[in-house]
Amino acid sequence: MWVEHDEGSPADEGSPSIRDGLVLGAHWGLLAFIISLSLYYLLSLLLTGLVFGGLVSTWDPSDLGPLVLLAFLPNLLLGLGPVYASRKWGSGMRGDFGLLPTGRDVRVGLACGGFSLLTAYLLNLLLLQVYGSEYLSDSATNVLQNLMSGIGWLILAAIVVVVVAPLTEELLFRGALWGGLAYYRVPPWVILVLTALVFAQVHGEPSRMLALFGQGIAIGAARMITGRVSASIVAHATNNLPPALLLLSGA
Template sequence: MVDDREDPPPSVRAATVLGAHWGLLAFFAGIGGYYLLTLVMAVVLAGHVDVGDPLQPRELGPVILLAFLPNLLLGLGPVVGSRLRGRGPRADFGLVPTARDVKVGLACGGFALLAGYLLNLLLLGTYGPERMFEGPLADLSSGLGDSLGWLVVAAVIVVLVAPVTEELLFRGALWNALDHHRVPPWAILLFTALVFAHLHDQPARTIALLGQGVAIGAARLITGRTGASVVAHAANNLPPALLLFAAP
């Protein structure tokens, strides 16, 4: 008997791993690498970093900025997956912003800032200022002090590096995978925003981060390109990064 069923196109076969889009594997690889490296660093640094002795001043910049090292793995998974199974990062993600990406990204970034401000204002009465203002940026501003060089490095990471790696993971690999499996765009927008909020591990600000994630993801939804959401994410992170230099 002749089997006259057509095989899927080579591009479709190459894009899947065990029937799932390669973006799902890249997403879990990025998330897994992030948490694994965070755990390893916590174990290695435990008991070896003492920042509490004022009589023995230390250069805290390199130690504190190590906290951002796992963030790089978030973007590494999607990049490797795209090179192995996809068409390359530029084609798969539209990572290099176009003029339209910049316009849409800046607009969505502005909405993200507004959403974050209003939601944080509402949550302030529930959680109090101590819990609302704790987080990685607060730790950076207190730990780096007036070390201008390290403050500049931290600001570059917050405005440029973190948006690229996180958007590659959420609005890149994960978004593409869900879209490949025909998940409705509105559901992809909400789900990626929810995972984005959860990754930041700031329970008091989860609702605000969810709102910001929706606004940032809207840039990807409107343009179909990750480059637009990178611009939106960078615009959203710019004011907090500038506040690093204003910290006492």
């Protein structure tokens, strides 16, 4: 399974660990997950330091669109690690992740994405009772609308929300991490729960952890049903579409 690369060239015959899908004693998916997530947090801290160090003061306060999009930059690192590791040590993007969606991937993804939205709606209603009206007052969509001026920046932000974030996050969580855990024969339902927990934690919104966990379960179900990351990408994009449309409605 791990011998052939996407380009069809054989893996290094002189390295048994690579032939077995192992790098430094661990499966390459777990290694890609750890390194990508570490770089994500490191870059996030550096950007936060730049902001609090006075970078914001050099921007036109009437249009912080470029600065907001810069905040999405660490998100790219979530997907670059799995892509590199898959091409170097795995079977390539199509072999490891099933990246090109089939008709079944789309159908299952849309269904799971719709279920994710329903799950989020019901859990948000519950959390609204717990936290009160303040719970939804500082949503990411409202923040982006307040910071950005101009339809161009809003459209670009919406593309990031619907296309870029689902792609990079799914390659990391339901791609590299899922594949690495599956290599060690962790039961699929345990992988589903663990990836959903990590998915919720990475978003850094403690008050919404329960809702994000529920969404992670629904999105991960698409991966578990089809065995392909492309299905979970469709589910994730479907889940993110309403917030993106809400974002554009403020233009």
